[in-house]
Amino acid sequence: NAGVTQTPKFRVLKTGQSMTLLCAQDMNHEYMYWYRQDPGMGLRLIHYSVGEGTTAKGEVPDGYNVSRLKKQNFLLGLESAAPSQTSVYFCASGPTTSGRTDEQFFGPGTRLTVL
Amino acid sequence: AQSVTQPDIHITVSEGASLELRCNYSYGATPYLFWYVQSPGQGLQLLLKYFSGDTLVQGIKGFEAEFKRSQSSFNLRKPSVHWSDAAEYFCAVGAARQLTFGSGTQLTVLP
Numbered sequence: 001n002a003g004v005t006q007t008p009k010f011r012v013l014k015t016g017q018s019m020t021l022l023c024a025q026d027m028n029h030e031y032m033y034w035y036r037q038d039p040g041m042g043l044r045l046i047h048y049s050v051g052e053g054t055t056a057k058g059e060v061p062d063g064y065n066v067s068r069l070k071k072q073n074f075l076l077g078l079e080s081a082a083p084s085q086t087s088v089y090f091c092a093s094g095p096t097t098s099g100r101t102d103e104q105f106f107g108p109g110t111r112l113t114v115l
Numbered sequence: 116a117q118s119v120t121q122p123d124i125h126i127t128v129s130e131g132a133s134l135e136l137r138c139n140y141s142y143g144a145t146p147y148l149f150w151y152v153q154s155p156g157q158g159l160q161l162l163l164k165y166f167s168g169d170t171l172v173q174g175i176k177g178f179e180a181e182f183k184r185s186q187s188s189f190n191l192r193k194p195s196v197h198w199s200d201a202a203e204y205f206c207a208v209g210a211a212r213q214l215t216f217g218s219g220t221q222l223t224v225l226p
Contacts, residue, residue: 004158031212040124042205042216043159050212058213090158094212100166101147101209106158 001026004107006091012113013081021076021110023091031094032074033104034066036087049074081114117142117208121217128196129225136191136220138206147209148189150180154202198224
């Protein structure tokens with residue numbers, strides 16, 4: 001099993017450009033998440049999904065959109081990139097465990113620079 | 116809303132020395148608690164998790180953590196640190212199918 005994979009690994013954008021980050025998981029998990037990691041701030045949740053066709057906002061959703069058309073994929077879009085979106089982006093997935101919030105499995109990350 | 120505080124931004128220990136990384140959480144109900152490790156340029160890997168029961172939890176790579184409800188703490192420990200343990204460590208609390216992370220502790224291991 002590949003676990004959680006992310007495409008691309010690195011990307012450089014100019015201000016105003018758009019792009020989509022792709023996350024895929026092969027563990028049949030219902031839940032999927034997108035985080036950004038900035039120095040000294042830990043991981044902050046951007047958007048998440050509790051199942052195919054559903055999405056919800058996290059802590060820092062502004063400037064991002066997401067889609068979950070297939071259970072195994074979770075896409076993160078930036079419509080008009082800004083330098084403040086320079087960050088490392090992590091995707092994660094998690095199982096449906098009745099009655100509790102269980103661990104998440106993380107991808108290797110995408111390093112995005114917006115000039 | 117839940118929150119996690121990791122008071123130590125950076126810790127340096129010598130190889131073979133013991134280690135304790137601090138984590139304090141804020142959450143109104145019984146917490147689900149996690150420790151993750153992140154090596155440079157990598158994603159996060161789960162070290163251990165606490166849901167209920169025994170308050171001393173064993174994890175991978177020789178790590179353990181102790182849940183202390185009275186202190187709202189979930190400190191990570193290792194009796195003897197190896198050079199390969201140099202990494203960033205994150206504590207997290209789980210609620211409503213989401214994890215809230217602390218800001219992390221960077222561990223440096225001296226030879």
